Amino acid sequence: MKIILDDLDCSILRQWQADPTLSPADLAERCGLTVAKVTRRQARLQEAGVVKGIEAVIDWAALGYAFEVSLRVTLDKTIDRAFDEFIEAARCVPEVIEIQTFLGRVDVRLSVIARDMAHYQHIYRSSILTLPHIADIEGLMRVAEIKSNESLPL
Amino acid sequence: MIEIDDFDRALLRALQRDANQSAGALGREIGMSQPATWRRIRRLQEAGAIKGRRLHLDAEALGFGVTVFLGVKLATKGRVSLDDFERAVSAIPEIQKVEHVLGFYDYRLRVVARDLSDFERVLRRRIMTLPGAGEVEANVLLSEERLPGPL
Numbered sequence A: 001m002k003i004i005l006d007d008l009d010c011s012i013l014r015q016w017q018a019d020p021t022l023s024p025a026d027l028a029e030r031c032g033l034t035v036a037k038v039t040r041r042q043a044r045l046q047e048a049g050v051v052k053g054i055e056a057v058i059d060w061a062a063l064g065y066a067f068e069v070s071l072r073v074t075l076d077k078t079i080d081r082a083f084d085e086f087i088e089a090a091r092c093v094p095e096v097i098e099i100q101t102f103l104g105r106v107d108v109r110l111s112v113i114a115r116d117m118a119h120y121q122h123i124y125r126s127s128i129l130t131l132p133h134i135a136d137i138e139g140l141m142r143v144a145e146i147k148s149n150e151s152l153p154l
Numbered sequence B: 001m002i003e004i005d006d007f008d009r010a011l012l013r014a015l016q017r018d019a020n021q022s023a024g025a026l027g028r029e030i031g032m033s034q035p036a037t038w039r040r041i042r043r044l045q046e047a048g049a050i051k052g053r054r055l056h057l058d059a060e061a062l063g064f065g066v067t068v069f070l071g072v073k074l075a076t077k078g079r080v081s082l083d084d085f086e087r088a089v090s091a092i093p094e095i096q097k098v099e100h101v102l103g104f105y106d107y108r109l110r111v112v113a114r115d116l117s118d119f120e121r122v123l124r125r126r127i128m129t130l131p132g133a134g135e136v137e138a139n140v141l142l143s144e145e146r147l148p149g150p151l
Helices: A006-017 A023-029 A035-047 A081-091 A117-127 B006-017 B025-028 B034-046 B082-090 B118-129
Strands: A051-058 A069-073 A096-103 A108-114 A136-149 B051-058 B067-074 B096-103 B107-115 B133-144
Touching: A006 A023, A006 A035, A006 B051, A023 A035, A035 A051, A051 B006, A069 A081, A069 A117, A081 A096, A081 A108, A108 A117, A136 B082, B006 B025, B006 B034, B025 B034, B067 B118, B082 B096, B082 B107, B107 B118, B118 B133
Parallel strands: none
Antiparallel strands: A051 B051, A069 A108, A069 A136, A096 A108, A096 B133, A136 B096, B067 B107, B067 B133, B096 B107
């Protein structure tokens, strides 16, 4: 369902996106609206599917997974179901936290987390290199996350 | 580093899906009382296991039809300050994510745009003009899924 958003919706989304923990009262104050109006708009945005929900973001380093590698994979496209079979298998690797497919030089990208270098090497050998239909694989190790708010420029 | 047990893992999985649930509802899901669940959430939060909350928006419904990942190599390593590059790149509103990486590229950027021509505008006017930006590789995102991870 497509809904038309006006300036008020955008202003609510901007503030809400900047801090998803804001109560309707706080949001109302920041947007200069009444609480009832904000609550109504929030419900409408959620019903229309513009707002899909609020998710907790896990800090993997705090849980002991200090290592994150971005694996850029090129698949053997001569095989019919290469994408589907690769992705299905990648989903079963617990340390894979993100799967993205692309149009470009890279076909699929996996974000893989590990406790340390030795743990990563183990995952890479036993769970990643055994995934089906890999033609080429290239890793980028994350040194630091500089910006990660993933907010939309509304 | 914080030690977690199976209850914490179940809690984190549930919160990753929907962070707006009450401690009561979460407790019922993992088989724990409301006060105990609430204490555990607070502990996870205070230990930093939960970094924050994210409003999950439907980018396409809001008119952002294109997401592109860029691999960026710095052209003049050593001469350009990484801090300057990072500050400048982080200030671009269309850039949702900046990661300093080790490998073939120096930085990975996630860029959101209304359409391909809007992306081209961001790329030409804002990204190619960044201090020190060298070779850039673009891959257009087709699909994306996030998994719960080793919980």
